[in-house]
Structure formats: structure tokens, C-alpha cells
Amino acid sequence: MPHVRSILIIIGIACCTLSAFSQPELTIESVTVNWPTIYVDFRQYCNGEPSYHGEKSDYSVFENGRPVKEFTLSMSNPHGRNEFSVSLVFDASASMQGDHRDWTKSAAHNFINNMDGVGDEAAIVWFHSSVNVELSLTSNKMSLHNAVDALPAAGATAMWNGAYEGIQQIVSGASNNVRAVIVLSDGADNSSTRTVQELVALANQHRVKVYTIGLGTGADLPNLDALASNTGGVFFHCTTVSELHSAYMDIFDRLISTDISTITYQSNCTDGRERVIEVMHNDLCGGDANAAWRYRAPFDTTGFSRIDISVLGDTLPPGTSTTIPVTAQSAGAPVESGLIFEISYNKAIANIYSVQLDGTLLENISPVIQLEPGLISVTIEDYLWIQGLDTLLKLRLQADISPPPPGETMISFDEVYSSSCNITSYNGGLFVVNNLSAPGIVVHGATEFCDGDSVTLEVSDGFTDYRWSTGDTAKSITVYSSQNVWVEARNSSGQLRVSSSVPITVYPIPQVSIAQPDTVIACNGDSVALSAEGDFSEYLWSTGEGSKSIKVDQSGEYVLQARSANGCWGESSPVRVVFHPAPAPSIVVTGDVAICYGDTTYLDAGAGYDEYVWSTGEQTRQISVTAGAEYWVVVRRFGCEGVSDTVVITTYPKPEKPQIVRTGDTLQCTIDGAAFQWFIDGIEIPGEISQTTVIQDHGRYAVRVVDENGCTSLSDPVVVTSVDGIPETLAFDVSISPNPGPGTFLLRVQSGSVQTYSVIIHDASGKTVHNLQLSDNSVSQTATIQLGDVPEGVYFLSVSSPTSQQTKKLIVLRK
Secondary structure, three states, X not given: OOOEEOOOOEEEEOOOOOOOOOOEEEEEEEEEEEOOEEEEEEEEEEOOEEOOOOOHHHEEEEEOOEEOOOEEEEOOOOOOOOOEEEEEEEEOOHHHOOHHHHHHHHHHHHHHHOOOOOOOEEEEEEEOOOEEEEEEEEOOHHHHHHHHHOOOOOOOOOHHHHHHHHHHHHHHHOOOOEEEEEEEEOOXXXXXXXXXXXXXXXXXXXXXXXXXXXXXXXXXXXXXXHHHHOOOOOEEEEOOHHHXXXXXXXXXXXXXXXXXXXXXXEOOOOEOOEEEEEEEEEEEOOXXXXXXXXXXXXXXXXXXXXXXXXXXXXXXXXXXXXXXXXXXXXXXXXXXXXXXXXXXXXXXXXXXXXXXXXXXXXXXXXXEEEEEOOEEXXXXXXXXXXXXXXXXXXXXXXXXOOOOOOOEEEEEEOOOXXXXXXXXXXXXXXXXXXXXXXXXXXXXXXXXXXXXXXXXXXXXXXOEEEEEXXXXXXOEEEEOOOEEEOEEEEOOOOOEEEOOOEEEEEEOOOOOOEOOOOEEEEEOOOOEEEEEOOOOOEEEEOOOOOOOEEEEOOOEEEOEEEEOOOOOEEEOOOEEEEEXXXXXXXXXXXXXXXXXXXXXXXXEOOOOOOEEEEOXXXXXXXXXXXOXXXXXXXXXXOOEEEEOOOEEEEEEXXXXXXXXXXXXXXXXXXXXXXXXXXXXXXXXXXXXXXXXXXXXXXXXXXXXXXXOOOOEEEOOOEEEOOEOOEOOOOOEEEEEEOOOEOOEEEEEEEEOOOOOEEEEEEOOOOOEEEEEEEOOOOOEEEEEEEOOOOOOEEEEEEEEOOOOEEEEEEEEOOO
16 A cells, blocks of 8 residues: 655755855755645845845756756845734743743744834734634734733643644734744643644645744754754744844844745655755856755655566576566556666576667667676666556576576566656566476465465476475475475486476564553543554554554553555554543642731642642642632643632731820720730730720730731730829839840849849730849849840830839840
8 A cells, every 4th residue: 555654854955156256155045845846945145245136047946966847936025024924822831930931921022022013913822731822813013912911821731732723823814925933832742632744734735934942951852943944944942031032033034034035846756755956046146056955755655657577487498598578567657767677696597698679668778787697787867658568678598508406596676766756566587497397386375475374385296206395205295484495306207307496485474563652641531542653554453443543532452453565464462541530639728718918828739649730830739828819729640630629818908006095094995996805914904805994003005906807916015104093113224235136135224222123025916035033132233135046026125123114125136
């Protein structure tokens, strides 16, 4: 069956020839293959400046050294700039978070800023697990900027699907002749159903150049390069934001450039062979210039003609000569082709001593023929017209006088090369040099079969005393392996004679394997492509399908049987396909979904997943949140992706800090609240839960306010030293140094009388962090306070005597 290979490999080689009086230069920029149409884009220069002049008669085009007689020429335009239609295709997967997305937006905005806003048009397409057309083709630069700003960064990488959609946008809606797609990615494809081959075929069919940019160290550089080079585009690898800007501007300059000319022609023969295109300018600024480019034609034998070349066998007595015709036959329509082939034979049995061309197809052609003992080489460069069956040439053969047993030779053809689109077959002939009355071999079955089968050979009647080339001596034998089998037997006159050989060919059982690994993991709802490794003439899957590749969507073991061109069947080892359901994560909330400013709630996606990506960008199983927002998580297990429901966290502000106002013996909180709690010296006053409280004793009073959302705020303490009905406290002075300080402070208390003092240090919430007693028999007492293990911040130092109390602000600052 025909074998089709659609990949086109294009390799550029540019050169030029310089005149002694000028500097002409011709360079091929790209070759686009939309079979059978070939587009050759080139530039030409005189003394380093672009040249826009040329007529078709100034140019010569060659493919593999043969002139291309029919081609069209489209010269570049020296005036103005090109208007273009382009799809900007961006990677929006999770790996683009951070710098890569910021760089991409910056470079894309710069590209859009350079568009003319009238004729230039662009579409914005992005991909992650799926593909989204954010904006169809438009010249509105503001809309394009807004679309770029909307680029997300989450999920997997369906790069080839995204690029395919970008090409489709151009094919279906482009208004300009200059058409391109720019694909940017920092990773490798892991979610697409499309392939690079499909992209190349679609782009070349509609003459859309695909430019590719690999960002960072994780990009799939080989495939991005192949996509660009096989569609006439250019590949860029960028690792900095400046390189990314330069890449986009290089592409922009190429799109608007008017110094590219194009030669278009039709090629033929899908033989899969490499071709060399050469373009020559015969009069470029007083000199000649040329450039070359290599590409590979697609391989498809469907439309090939067939040439059969054969030689017939014969039996000759020793020492005699004969003429052997070599025939060529076209199957179907006439064929025009050149030919190269070799004929080999056993020079110990016979000798081909001349080649005759009279009355043959080569009579009026001058082929190159080389005769050596055992080998003849024939090269026919001119095209032959082969119609039906005809004699190609004639061989003169002389049999040896005394050949060794079995006295035979195959006249065989080595591979025949046709210079046109043909399938060639060749069949050799068996020549036996022997006397008459030799035994015959009767064949019971086929002489060509698969390993494991056999054939039975029997000596014809009228002979006795059998000795086979296998060593057997029975009248009939069974043969299981490849070999030339002959038999020596005695005829009725008592003479030993040798038979002609019977060639037995045993074909091996083909090694069949499935290209995919032994176990393939996929997700429910997807499908898995299974394909044969190598080419066979027939396929049979365990599903009953008969194609080379199949798609399956059910778990199970799959086996492939395949038949070789020789008709032998082989069987592969099984491939196990396992489909897993998409994970369904559920977020467990530890804490409240409504929190006050500064509080924390914890979200847990659960155990058992391979990957976690939260809406915040974090990639851990659990996260802590302090801000009000919507939260969700994308998880992956066995390569399958699932998204949780959304959890909404609400954040309430804390109430403003309350102030305390004293009126007589009553203290009042200055702000309203849903609840109150009063404190004295950092201790709750039981039952004092209203907006006011009555002073009962000397001390530091504070109030905590709770609002309707349950959020709290604590006032600064107010020191009360005088109360109606309670004696006035004795005065004393308190000093602290240094203040602020790094954690070590000197406390000095000075009084007019000897007193005992209690010292307590509280944080802003009223919690005691340090305390001590001063009881020296002195009116001036000092103490060193060590707060080396407390956090930096504001603290309150209260000094109390039996009759009085003072509070000072203490600041711990270590820098």
C-alpha cells in the first residue's frame, strides 16, 4: 500500500557570486512548501543597499540542477511599508506566573504601540488547559492593549491547540496579504490534540508564516524551532525582557519590510527526497548573484507510475552462448524516466561479455555502461519513453565449459533507481548450465512462506540414488528454511545428473510493537492514541479496527497484529491503558470565613494529590489567608486536573481605637460598640461591660470595644491617682533610660519618703511581660530591667506604691 510521510524538512544555504566591479548579493530568506506549490522569498542587494529592480528574464531557477521553466516573479515594493494581519498567541499556563507574564505583556504592548492603528490588524489568543480567543482580528489598539492586560496564568499547556487556533484566525479573517502567527511559550505542550505536523500543513496551505519564541530555560526549543523553520518563520530563544522586546520588534520589522521578493513555481514527484533550489540573478548591479536552499519533498507513492524490469531464465549446454533480452514494461499510462541499475551474476558459471543496443529502447540514447566480471552497471540520464512492454537492452552470455555443481547462476538486479515518479520492480532470471536428462523437482506447496511453515519437494519419476543438497537421500523432503535446493540422481542410463535449483525463501515473523509505553495513564473524557511502530501492509487491533493508529477511551489491554509485505503476521505485547477520573477537591476551612483585619483563616485542599495550584499562585496543600477574596484550588492526580468550588473569605476592619473620658468618678468610652469590657491594671473588672464604669480604686483603667462583626479594639490605659473618698496617693517620680532602648533599661524611682514599689510591664493587649519589686530602704531606688526576648514595640511600665501609681510608655527598638 502507498506510504505517506507529510513532514517537510527545510534547511537554508545562502551564497552569492561577487563581480570584480560591484558587490551584488542575493539571499533566500525562507522557502514555504504548500505542495505542489513552492514559494521562495528572497532579498537582493547592491553594495549593501536593497535592490528592487528585476525582470523575470533576469532570473534562472533550478531544482536539483534541472531548470524550472515555468515560474512567477513578484518583486518587492520600494515605497512605504507592508500592512499585516497577525495572531499573537500567548502561553497562559501556571508556569507564566511572575516575571514571564510581566515580560510578555510589556513586549506585546510595545509591539501593539508600533502598529499603525489603521491597516495593521492583530488577534489575541491565549492557551492553558484550553484555548481562548480573547480578541478577534482588529486594528483598535486600545482593545488590543486591554486584551493583553487580561492574560491569566494557570493550568496546563495546550500550546499546539493554541497555535492552531491562531492560524485559523488568520485563515478565516485576515484582510492583508502579509499573514503571520507569533507563538510564545515558556514550557512544553502537555494537553493538545493537534500536532506540529498539522500546524505546518495548515500554515503552508494558506501561506501563513509562524514565528516562535521560547521563553526561559523550560521551553520546548526543538519543536518551536521546527514549527518556525518549516513555515517560513523564525525562531527566537529569549531569557531576558530586553531579548523578548528585541524578538518582537525583529518580527515586526520583518512583517512591514518591503524588500522581500517572491518566486513561485510548481514542483512534482512526491518521492520524499531532498531537493536543492537555486535562484540566479544574471545582471544584478553589473554582476551575477545566486543563492541556494534545501528542502525535502513529501513522500506519497499514490500517484506513481510503475516500471517493471525483467530478464528471462534459460538452460544452456556448457560452452554455448545466448542473447538475453532485458525488458522494461510500464503498467498503465506511458512513463518518461531516466534509470540507474546494476546486474550481477556468478562469474564462475558464465560470462556476460557484451551489451547490445540495436533494436532496443536505448538504440538512439547514449547510456553509460560498465562491464566487469560478475557485474554490469547501467546509467541512463536521458529520459526514456516506456509504453507497454519493450526491450531495454540485450546481454550476450557464454556458459562455462565445466561449471561446478549445481551449474547455475541468477542474473539479478540490484535496486533500480528511477529519476521520475515511478515505482520500480525487477525480476532476475535463473540460468542453468547442465547436460540434458537432468532430474526435475516437483514442488508441493509454495516456495515462499513464513517462518514456521514448510514445503515438500519430490524428485521426478525415472531416477534413483537421490542425494539432495540438504544431505537427505529420500525421494521427497520437507524444507523449513531459506536455501537453494537441488538434487543429484541417477537416470535410467545409470548416469548421475544434477537438477536445476529451487529457491526456497522463508520470511521472518515481523516484530510488531505498539509505539506507546507498556502502561498509559489518561483521564476520563479524554482519548489515547495507539499506533504501530513501523510500517506494515495490514493491521488488526484487538478492538477489531484495521488502521495503523486507533484512539481508545476505555481502560483495558490492547494488542496489535500486523502483516508484513511478505504476508507474515506478528503480534505485539499488550499495552495497558488506564483512565482515571478527574479529581474533585473540597476545601476544608479551619477558622471563620468572616474574619477581622489581622486575623488568619486556614484553607486545606486535602491529601492525595500530586500537584496543587491555588488561585493565589501558592502550590502547597494548605494555605493561610488574611485578606478577603474568593479562593479556589486546581489539583492534579495521575495527570488529571480538577478544580474545587470557590470559598469566599470576608474581612472586616477593626473598630477605631477607643478613648476614655473622665467625668468625676465616671469613666466613659468615646465610641459606640456592640459590647464592652473594662480593665484595671490589665485585669478584667467583673460585670463592667457597659460603655461607662465608676472608678472604685486607684489604677490603670482600659476598655475593650467589640463591634457588630465581633472585631475588637483596646484603648490606651488611663491612670487614676485620685478618687473621691480615697486618700490622695503620695507622689513619686519615675524615669527610664534609654527610652527607646534595645531591651536593657535603667529604672529610677525618686520619692520624698521611703516606700515599697511594685513594677509591672504590659504589652498593648494588657499581657504582663515582666515584673519586679523595689524595697530598698531609700528614697531613691534603681533597677536594671532586661527585656532581651520580647518583640520590638510599645510597652507600658506601671510603678505602684501602697498609695499611688504611675504608668510610663516603654519602647523596645533594637536597630
